[in-house]
Amino acid sequence: MRFPTRTSPHVVPGHSVGGVMRQVLYALVPGTLAMTWFFGWGVLVNVTLAILFAAGFEALMVALRRRPVLDTLSDSSAILAGWLFALAIPPLAPFWVLLVGVMFAIVVAKHLYGGLGYNPFNPAMVGYVVVLVSFPREISLWPAPQSLLDSNSLGLLQTLQISLTGRLPDGVEWDAITRASPLDLMRDGLVAGQTVDEITRNPIFGSFSETGWEWTGNLFLLGGLWLLYRRVISWHIPVSMLLTLATVAGLFWVIDPGQFASPAFHVFSGAAIIGAFFIATDPVSAATTPLGRVLFGAGIGLLTYVIRTWGGYPDGVAFAVLLMNMVAPTLDHYTRPRIFGHSDNRHG
Amino acid sequence: MHLHRFHGGLELPGHKAESTGQPLLPLGIPHRLHVPLAQHIGAPAVPLCAPGDSVLKGQRIAQAEDYIGAHVHAPTSGRVVEIAEHPVPHPSGLNALCIVLEPDGHDQWTDQGLEPWTDWRQRDPRELRERVRDAGIVGMGGAAFPTSVKLNPRPGKRIHTLVVNGAECEPYISCDDTLMRHYPEAVLEGVRIVAHLLDAERVLFAVEDNKPAAFQALTQALPEDERDRIRLISIPSVYPTGGERQLIRVLTGLEVPSSGLPADLGIVCQNPGTLKAVRDAVVRGRPLISRIVTVTGPGVREPRNVEALIGTPFADLATAAGGYAPGVDRLVMGGPMMGFAIADDAVPVIKGTNCLLATRPQDTPSPGPLMPCIRCGECTRVCPANLLPQQMYWFAKARNFDSIQDYGLFDCIECGCCALVCPSNIPLVQYYRFAKNEIWAREKDRQKADLARERFEYRKLRQEQEEAEKAARLARKKAALEKPAPAGEKKAAIEAALDRARAKKAAQASETPIESPDPSDR
Numbered sequence: 001m002r003f004p005t006r007t008s009p010h011v012v013p014g015h016s017v018g019g020v021m022r023q024v025l026y027a028l029v030p031g032t033l034a035m036t037w038f039f040g041w042g043v044l045v046n047v048t049l050a051i052l053f054a055a056g057f058e059a060l061m062v063a064l065r066r067r068p069v070l071d072t073l074s075d076s077s078a079i080l081a082g083w084l085f086a087l088a089i090p091p092l093a094p095f096w097v098l099l100v101g102v103m104f105a106i107v108v109a110k111h112l113y114g115g116l117g118y119n120p121f122n123p124a125m126v127g128y129v130v131v132l133v134s135f136p137r138e139i140s141l142w143p144a145p146q147s148l149l150d151s152n153s154l155g156l157l158q159t160l161q162i163s164l165t166g167r168l169p170d171g172v173e174w175d176a177i178t179r180a181s182p183l184d185l186m187r188d189g190l191v192a193g194q195t196v197d198e199i200t201r202n203p204i205f206g207s208f209s210e211t212g213w214e215w216t217g218n219l220f221l222l223g224g225l226w227l228l229y230r231r232v233i234s235w236h237i238p239v240s241m242l243l244t245l246a247t248v249a250g251l252f253w254v255i256d257p258g259q260f261a262s263p264a265f266h267v268f269s270g271a272a273i274i275g276a277f278f279i280a281t282d283p284v285s286a287a288t289t290p291l292g293r294v295l296f297g298a299g300i301g302l303l304t305y306v307i308r309t310w311g312g313y314p315d316g317v318a319f320a321v322l323l324m325n326m327v328a329p330t331l332d333h334y335t336r337p338r339i340f341g342h343s344d345n346r347h348g
Numbered sequence: 349m350h351l352h353r354f355h356g357g358l359e360l361p362g363h364k365a366e367s368t369g370q371p372l373l374p375l376g377i378p379h380r381l382h383v384p385l386a387q388h389i390g391a392p393a394v395p396l397c398a399p400g401d402s403v404l405k406g407q408r409i410a411q412a413e414d415y416i417g418a419h420v421h422a423p424t425s426g427r428v429v430e431i432a433e434h435p436v437p438h439p440s441g442l443n444a445l446c447i448v449l450e451p452d453g454h455d456q457w458t459d460q461g462l463e464p465w466t467d468w469r470q471r472d473p474r475e476l477r478e479r480v481r482d483a484g485i486v487g488m489g490g491a492a493f494p495t496s497v498k499l500n501p502r503p504g505k506r507i508h509t510l511v512v513n514g515a516e517c518e519p520y521i522s523c524d525d526t527l528m529r530h531y532p533e534a535v536l537e538g539v540r541i542v543a544h545l546l547d548a549e550r551v552l553f554a555v556e557d558n559k560p561a562a563f564q565a566l567t568q569a570l571p572e573d574e575r576d577r578i579r580l581i582s583i584p585s586v587y588p589t590g591g592e593r594q595l596i597r598v599l600t601g602l603e604v605p606s607s608g609l610p611a612d613l614g615i616v617c618q619n620p621g622t623l624k625a626v627r628d629a630v631v632r633g634r635p636l637i638s639r640i641v642t643v644t645g646p647g648v649r650e651p652r653n654v655e656a657l658i659g660t661p662f663a664d665l666a667t668a669a670g671g672y673a674p675g676v677d678r679l680v681m682g683g684p685m686m687g688f689a690i691a692d693d694a695v696p697v698i699k700g701t702n703c704l705l706a707t708r709p710q711d712t713p714s715p716g717p718l719m720p721c722i723r724c725g726e727c728t729r730v731c732p733a734n735l736l737p738q739q740m741y742w743f744a745k746a747r748n749f750d751s752i753q754d755y756g757l758f759d760c761i762e763c764g765c766c767a768l769v770c771p772s773n774i775p776l777v778q779y780y781r782f783a784k785n786e787i788w789a790r791e792k793d794r795q796k797a798d799l800a801r802e803r804f805e806y807r808k809l810r811q812e813q814e815e816a817e818k819a820a821r822l823a824r825k826k827a828a829l830e831k832p833a834p835a836g837e838k839k840a841a842i843e844a845a846l847d848r849a850r851a852k853k854a855a856q857a858s859e860t861p862i863e864s865p866d867p868s869d870r
């Protein structure tokens with residue numbers, strides 16, 4: 001009797017790229033729902049639109065490159081990039097901000113470099129930085145956190161209308177519904193010569209940061225811990241990034257608590273948590289050796305603090321990630337683990 | 349005993365119970381035996397018989413000519429039908445020379461076989477090693493390296509520890525488990541013989557903790573007063589603990605140097621099946637002509653262990669295991685991780701055949717489309733050699749053979765952990781095998797080129813020498829001519845030269861056509 005021959009291993013395959021990506025998507029759900037609860041329907045509208053745009057651009061690029069469209073879409077990587085990008089965009093931003101950002105993420109950052117697995121830079125962050133520097137007004141208008149139950153919160157249809165037309169419903173003013181984020185307040189306050197104490201006396205601050213941001217961060221943290229538990233991501237990058245951010249922040253805070261915000265404020269504000277667990281851990285553009293990952297995460301933590309404290313933008317996670325993407329191959333080269341049976345780690 | 353751990357590895361479902369439920373079944377003599385000449389690492393053995401010869405059981409029918417080689421013995425009595433190329437279990441799928449034996453059914457032992465030695469404690473290591481070689485014993489864990497070579501460490505290497513590798517870490521395989529459960533005394537006797545041969549002070553006998561019955565059988569068979577010297581150690585079931593270097597690390601915490609051997613640490617590692625074969629060869633005078641094989645997997649109806657003669661076709665093994673289950677589409681020699689698929693179940697059991705695994709499409713589904721590497725690093729996490737499989741994959745793909753060696757290609761033991769966890773379904777081990785083979789091929793080419801260059805340089809040297817000699821001769825001749833020679837002598841010399849020229853002409857005329865000189869002019 002004759003048999004076809006196939007290569008080892010002869011077992012049921014355990015993982016797939018699509019499976020990995022989908023687990024990350026599931027882990028994003030609680031944090032995204034929390035964001036929606038505090039910042040309104042715009043979050044869901046943005047996520048939905050960004051996913052549609054991302055899938056559309058992905059399909060277009062894959063078709064142009066004459067690759068199987070459905071196989072590629074089913075790996076869910078474009079959906080993930082679109083979703084992560086959308087979470088960085090203010091919930092009431094016009095749709096074309098999403099369109100431009102997603103276009104840069106998928107077309108330029110991903111497919112022009114060879115598609116999945118070949119992009120040196122994190123696509124979602126490339127898209128975000130492009131819109132951040134191109135459309136500063138649209139990107140800075142964050143709605144004030146309020147639960148969906150509040151009487152003056154915008155409904156789904158009103159939100160859709162704002163997204164599509166860019167115009168507010170009659171009787172609603174931008175000033176009334178938007179508010180500076182804690183990071184903005186901290187930055188502007190310090191620039192204006194206020195102390196940290198004076199700034200955090202503002203009623204929007206909760207225990208560390210702003211209530212809505214805190215809860216969003218907690219639920220993203222929950223999703224991130226689930227990813228760690230499922231071994232979708234390793235501990236190296238998130239732990240070293242948050243630890244470095246907290247350590248550096250703690251150092252300056254101990255020196256002068258009036259001029260520098262607390263470590264807890266830094267960890268629970270802005271994109272620190274979601275960045276640590278969901279963005280910096282993008283395997284394609286991160287370092288891959290264990291020590292390389294620790295250094296990669298530490299670099300992001302450090303740069304985030306530097307940009308937040310002395311840079312021109314209130315948050316620095318996106319820039320920090322892109323800057324560290326640049327050095328990831330070098331980190332990998334110099335952090336090779338010691339091979340079994342070798343006494344040093346330089347030669348194989 | 350304090351155990352250590354190695355980096356990576358995987359906890360895999362064992363699938364051992366499938367084949368250990370049934371008792372060990374000795375298989376009968378098959379209708380025809382195909383006994384390959386190359387069942388081991390090293391040069392193929394050279395036949396000592398010719399088609400038509402009658403041979404007796406245990407008779408040496410092929411001889412190892414090289415130090416690294418193993419003799420082959422007739423598994424039963426019968427007639428040699430032919431010595432020809434037939435399918436053999438080899439990853440290449442190529443045919444190889446086999447002695448085809450038609451059994452006569454008498455199963456009659458040769459009377460010129462090996463003499464049983466019950467007094468082996470009085471024999472010196474050289475004699476015992478010679479016996480191991482005479483019995484054609486190779487490592488029976490699968491690698492099939494000649495055991496007599498492994499038991500002969502380089503001069504100056506003192507062996508203090510014998511490690512017995514009863515880990516059997518690959519899923520499905522249970523032949524060592526079966527052996528240890530059925531023949532614990534024989535295995536321990538083999539341990540004593542080899543420890544005596546090596547003059548080793550202690551024996552570390554490791555069994556994975558998923559084989560409690562085997563551990564129990566060995567414990568009962570081991571006398572109290574020997575337990576200090578021969579230590580039975582239950583080790584965690586982590587794939588690939590059964591790798592020699594991994595096992596030594598687990599037991600001793602030491603790492604065998606990359607380009608060295610366990611003997612460099614004073615350790616020799618042996619498989620229990622090999623030790624039983626050594627014992628049979630020494631105490632009973634039996635050469636290696638049969639072995640225990642696990643026939644298992646969802647592709648056979650009644651998985652079990654069988655004791656089969658070397659040369660028994662795989663098809664007979666499948667029949668002994670209740671026949672193929674419907675839809676069977678893959679036959680693997682070895683385990684699911686490192687085994688290779690067999691194209692034809694006519695291939696025979698060889699000395700290194702530990703397992704025959706049969707599966708159906710639903711057990712080993714096609715892994716789905718090949719995806720790009722997303723650099724997730726799972727392969728790095730599970731690599732027991734602490735390599736960076738993903739970087740090596742890029743280098744292999746780019747044919748960057750210098751860098752891939754720098755990243756430890758030859759430290760890869762091809763255990764397959766990386767390929768198993770890869771979410772992109774990249775057959776990583778195949779890339780490393782490809783790179784290794786390319787490097788070996790290039791090395792061979794380089795050696796050829798070196799040889800050619802040496803030849804060329806030698807030829808140039810020779811031509812220069814000839815030129816010099818010619819010039820010297822001419823100079824001598826000139827000097828001689830300038831000296832006035834006696835007239836008679838001169839005339840005789842001219843006559844002789846003319847004679848030579850005539851003879852040469854005649855010779856040239858008779859041998860037509862004149863062959864052009866060999867251009868290579870070696």
